[in-house]
Amino acid sequence: MSRSAYYRYRRGKSYRADKKYNRPKHEVEKEFIQNHKRYGSRRIKASLQEKGIIISRRKVASIMRKQGLRAIQPRTFVPRTTNSRHGKRVSPNLLEAHPQVTKPNSVWVSDITYMPVKGGKWAYLCVWLDLFSRRIVSWRLAETCRKFL
Structure with missing residues (x-):
């Protein structure tokens, strides 16, 4: 002391x-x-x-x-929308026949993506695109990927 x-x-x-x-x-x-x-x-x-x-x-x-305080680390969640190991045949590439698009609204392409939203949920976005103008023709938002089928 x-x-x-x-x-x-x-x-x-x-x-x-x-x-x-x-x-x-x-x-x-x-x-x-x-x-x-x-x-x-x-x-x-x-x-x-x-x-x-x-x-x-x-x-x-x-x-x-x-x-003894440790922060909770939530697991990262990535939704699985594609099963790549299905063993079935793959669809052929139909765009090989159209190397150059010459007029509007002759070839449209589509894709689905997912976005995180509040509450730990996901929203799925499907977009249709015109290959000639590269503009979005249509789109749709849904809670599940199955709603687009």
Whole structure:
């Protein structure tokens, strides 16, 4: 024990580590829980700085490690719209017969893609394109890929 700590104790002003060291622990844990256990050290540090609490990312990471707080990492989901291992024959390329499109509305092509939307769901977009003008002729949005068939 240092001499200054002893005399501070004698004067009734004992050193309290709670204010200096335990406050960040509580703030980090509170921020972690408020964000549904999704925030890691970088986001928690940024969030605390917005609230006026200055703390380093390494300190936040250290607190999280000691408290056993680990951010939930959701699995990335990529919808599978094509079965490439079906073993069936592949449709022939009908555009080989039309190397150059010379007039509008003679050749249309289509494709389906998917887009993430709120709530962890997906929306499927089907687009028809005129090869001559390279403009979209039609499009349709659906919740499932089956609705286009």
